[in-house]
Amino acid sequence: MTAQAHSSTTKDELLEYRLSLRLGPVHARQRLRIEQEAEALIFGQDHHSFHLENWSASHHWIKGCLWISGMLKRGQRNSRKLKTAHNSFCLPNLPEAFEGLRILHLTDLHVDMDAANLQAVIDHIDPLEYDLCVLTGDYRKQTWGAIDDALAGMKKLRSAIQGRAIAVLGNHDSIRMLPGLEDMGYQILLNEHAWFERDGDTLYIAGVDDAHFYKAHNLHKAGDQIPHGSTTILLSHTPEIWREAGYAGYDVFLCGHTHGGQICLPGGIPVTLDSDCPRSLGRGAWRRNGMQGYTSPGSGTSVVNVRLNCPPEVTLHTLTRGPG
Template sequence: MTARARTPKNQDELLEYRLSLRLGPVHARQRLGIEREYEAQVFGQGSSFHLENVTAAPGLISFCLKLAGLFRRGQANSRRLDTAHNRFILPTLPAAFEGFRILHLTDLHVDMDEANLQAVLKKIEPLEYDLCVLTGDYRKLTWGPVDGALDGMSRLRDAIRGEAYAVLGNHDSIRMVPGLEDMGYVLLMNEMLPVEHQGEKIYLAGVDDAHYYKVHNLHRAGDDIPIDGVSVLLSHTPEIWHEAAHAGYDVFLCGHTHGGQICLPGGIPVTLDSDCPRHLGRGYWQANGMQGYTSPGSGTSVVNVRLNCPPEVTIHTLTRGPQ
């Protein structure tokens, strides 16, 4: 028996073995290796890639907002979610999918603020939809324990009706995959699944995080989609918009930017933490025939405050246009 196929001897080996079976050994080794290296840097006071990993950052930002008299308002804003409605006009959409509704949730950071999670659960409860998709960032931090995030995601799964398809974001550990899948989330890790409705199909693809881990693979996710099939791609970040558009995807759903979260009056983001044009930072957009939507997300990061950028859950409706 080779070393790669040996029987796992401890919890870490068991996890790596299960992930290797699920994702393939290269993907599992790459993602786990980068996570371990990064966590060693965080705990060793090395380099970091997110503001929340600067120990003083949340307190400093909160202090400045309180000094300006904006903290309480911003916190209340973060718990007051909108339901946004968007239409994708797809002339080749199969007739059975006319009016098909997709509930889009992203950047939930479920262990960040219990009041926000409760607001999400309350907001989605009365909504009507045919399918739910989630585009990453379920954990508060980019490192450390996953139990709090998994607990919140379990409660969310209980509130979601029907199938729930998900991808991981840069805040999410690959260690969360078995737990999320055991809850009933369908993780799309550079994978595609056909979605059947009344005897016809569209194709739902999803890629692993393209922002920090760079483990996305659009080819692997999309190679088996028929050339004339309508495709929907889930990505945590909009940063791969250009390559996705040229790969031929019809619809691109993402998050990551939080729409800026703390914006200037008029919703002008101070930063989007994303290497993409600013017009892709929030809402509907188009590129090379592909239609996209960047949700500002339901949760918050660093501090549970939003200014001039309300959180949302999104209902996307697929249509062939005027009949």
């Protein structure tokens, strides 16, 4: 065995050891083996979820169509023109200490897709005021391969995020990214929960592993230890588990994945949302099964660095007990 091969083997073994300690051996093995088996495949584990970005011709085909139509440059400019979307969740049982709590929601950043886009995100969030930042996955451009560029972009972003940053992984994100992200100061929830305390009151935040491609989510493990009757926020990369999340009793569901369609027809009508959920859950605020949710169209792009009739956004959520 060459010195280089030995070094690579040692690094892989160390990674597996760290992941086993962090996640438990079963979850670590599951995620690593699924990644190895499904790397660069077009269809997911259920043979229904679809990775358009893994179809080798898709990038050139879509880009060519946009160039012919004269919309390529316009779409690229649009992808860097972020807006701040403001959303409020009215929660009558919200502890008084959290009245007016502001949550910055970032998702689908694909930080290694376009350096100008990442810088636009950083510049956009710099003047914003918020109490907590949450991120709902898809930090890498590809769904396979190297992770170094994505980690470098996430490190740059972390320096721009004020205070605590709680995150989950998406279908583009390798579990191999976990140690690096946590070393940077991101608190990654993989079928786990965290809490946010203020003036003696507690807000609980649960997060699940990717439910779209890897099917590695576990709502029970994420929330079983949260005290009954607590105010709860669930972070999921995809809205696809909206039904079971509502039955589990979460108050708020934050997600992304859909990009809002990214390339939409006039009026913001998405051509596709790449998600097994009602189209009404594909972008913006929604309510289902007594649960309030928000699907952000995200800040980045996938497949091609273009947005049409679907501007990128960062979202500021405000929690309130309501009038009176």
